[in-house]
């Protein structure tokens with residue numbers, strides 16, 4: 094059984110029971126949707142019909158503001174499950190690695206990208222090129238070139254008056270937003286130092302399969318598909334930390350390895366110290382595959398007058414010039430619900446400044462920097478990471494185009 098609290102685990106999902114009520118809304122032509130009427134139903138295509146993808150379709154449709162008209166997944170059984178659920182015509186269910194391109198060439202307004210991380214940059218850029226609004230799962234990418242592709246896709250979306258939203262639940266939460274407002278307002282004074290962590294009982298102990306299709310189904314264990322645990326999972330914690338610090342890291346010194354997981358595949362622990370401008374240090378560690386651990390996704394930052402402390406599963410608070418505490422209520426679902434609502438609102442209002450893209454690029458680069466510093470067992474600067482442009486290439490031989 095998977096632990097109940099993991100926000101990213103394939104099988105740690107609670108399904109939403111609410112019913113969809115879309116019938117009262119008008120379907121508009123895709124060409125009109127760039128700033129559609131407030132009661133418009135947006136026609137969606139789902140790319141990646143696995144755990145998160147099939148779960149999130151229910152959240153979209155229960156708003157009554159969306160309808161899934163097409164889906165794509167590498168595997169036939171995955172598109173059929175979502176296809177049956179949403180009454181998607183069989184010719185609009187696409188399979189194989191490039192099936193998503195047929196989906197993009199078809200008549201729909203927006204795509205929801207829920208594939209393994211390595212595919213996000215290309216699929217998101219192709220979607221923007223095809224004039225579709227984009228709702229993209231974290232992490233946006235698994236390497237620095239991928240992060241830069243997403244940055245470019247976000248900018249291109251803005252130029253083309255398209256919406257591009259990256260789905261982090263914390264950034265959509267009212268208590269996180271209030272705490273961040275207070276930090277920016279000076280409630281904890283000048284930033285001194287940060288401390289973030291991601292201990293997780295999940296993750297399992299498998300190694301990547303040598304069978305190409307099996308490896309794709311169980312992609313989490315393959316570094317060149319997931320980006321490793323620090324990028325695929327712990328990004329939630331680093332995203333909040335970099336949101337609070339509001340700066341790019343300058344460098345990272347890191348270590349990590351495998352003590353309980355098999356010799357091949359992803360690490361089970363990382364310990365990284367990041368240096369930010371003005372000699373602000375962030376200590377970060379993450380560990381997975383330890384059964385009895387109580388899960389946390391924590392980011393705490395100390396200032397000259399107090400501190401902010403945030404955890405995905407419990408409280409978010411500022412103890413500084415004034416006190417504020419909010420309790421998170423099932424952030425995994427509620428944060429995503431806000432994102433699906435705000436995605437619709439941005440489309441109908443033509444709000445295409447796409448404010449979630451730049452912070453997602455920043456936190457993703459921070460995670461990649463920490464990982465690559467740990468792989469080297471030493472120090473790495475962000476400048477070097479970007480200049481070297483190391484790309485992780487998955488071996489896709491043996492898979493259907």
Ligand SMILES: NC(=O)c1ccc[n+]([C@@H]2O[C@H](COP(=O)([O-])OP(=O)(O)OC[C@H]3O[C@@H](n4cnc5c(N)ncnc54)[C@H](O)[C@@H]3O)[C@@H](O)[C@H]2O)c1
Pocket residue numbers: 100101102103140141142143144145146165166167168171189190191193207208209210212230231232260261262309310312325425
């Ligand atoms: N809290 C969160 O924000 C959260 C939670 C869970 C997952 N996620 C993210 O959602 C994404 C998907 O994760 P998941 O847990 O649903 O994984 P999953 O394996 O359950 O689903 C991924 C699906 O993508 C399909 N796929 C693989 N390659 C493809 C390709 N090239 N084209 C089309 N389809 C392809 C797979 O067959 C699979 O059905 C990941 O980026 C993950 O990090 C985010």
